[in-house]
Structures are given as structure tokens and as C-alpha cells.
Amino acid sequence: MTRTLNITLVGVGGQGTLLASEILCHVALLAGRDVKKSEVHGMAQRGGSVVSQVRIGQKVHSPLIALGETDILIAFEKLEALRYAYYLRPSGIAMVNDQEIRPITVSSGQAQWPDDLDGTMQSAFSEGALELIPALQIARELGNVRAVNLVMIGALTRHTDIDDAIWRESIEALVKPRFLELNLKAFEAGKSYSF
16 A cells, blocks of 8 residues: 555444444554544434544554545445545545435434435446445344444455455454354455445
């Protein structure tokens, strides 16, 4: 890796966005890279937006990614992908979980849900930049919808040059033992998902 890789992870509280960013940082460190991370999770426990930025390189000076400089946007929910689309560089990749979580403001009638979310998303990302991943469906088939984050991390591996053993070691180090088998299966399922 010759230049810094900028990854922005976005989701809704409870989706495992922060664990995914911790795994990503751990992977980078084990691979001998410098890594910096920032996160924002104000109302995350109540279904609010969660954002984590991870920068990986030979020498990284700041954890913050400027607008339009994200190489890979990992979105655990479609509306969050749209909310943070402007962070993606023109040549970037948006990896989006094919899931919609309607915020409380929509379900209570205080806000409106976009009429054509899929169409809006297609136009928000340049052709070839959008990778829509049925991570929720994959996690459900594995027996636990909370494994969406590891499905997405597994899918991310195709965009890095980091050895598979390092990914597995990081997952084993950070995931609680009782959830490890499920999360490793989710990781493998994400890796093997074909677009």
C-alpha cells in the first residue's frame, strides 16, 4: 500500500459499526501499517447515526477524512449510505448493506422517507461504484441478524491486500468467544459473496 487508504463506516446504533472499525484498526496494526480512527456516536444507543473513519497507511497524521476523500464507504444501512455519499471520492467504492431502517422520526410521522431510495442511491454513486450487499439476508441465514457487520467486513477484504489470516486473528481477538463461531462464518460468507 503506497498511499493512505481512507475508509468511512456508517450505520445505525446497534449494527456493530464500532466493532467493525475496531477490527479494521486491529487488522491494520497486525499488518504493520499505521492507523488512525475517529468516531461519532451521539445517540447511537437509540438508533441514531454512527460514523467511524479509519485511515490506514505507512504514516497517517490525522484520523479525519476530508469530504470527497473516502476510498471505501461501508454503509450498514441504505439511508446512512446516502447521508454520507458526499464523503466518497469520485473513484471510490460504496459497499452498502441492502437494508432499510426507518428512523423513529419517520415512523412517528415527523419526517418523510425518500420516495425512491434505491433510485436516489443509484444516482448518488457513480456507475460501478455501488456494491449492494444482502448482508442482512446472509446474516439471517446464518442464524443471527447481528452478524451483518462481519458480513460487510468479509466483503471488504476483496479491496485490500491484507492476508486472510490477519483478518481472522483480529476477529478472534475482538469478538466475544460465545459469538466467535457465528462471526467467523459471517466473515467467510461476506468474503465469498459474489457481486
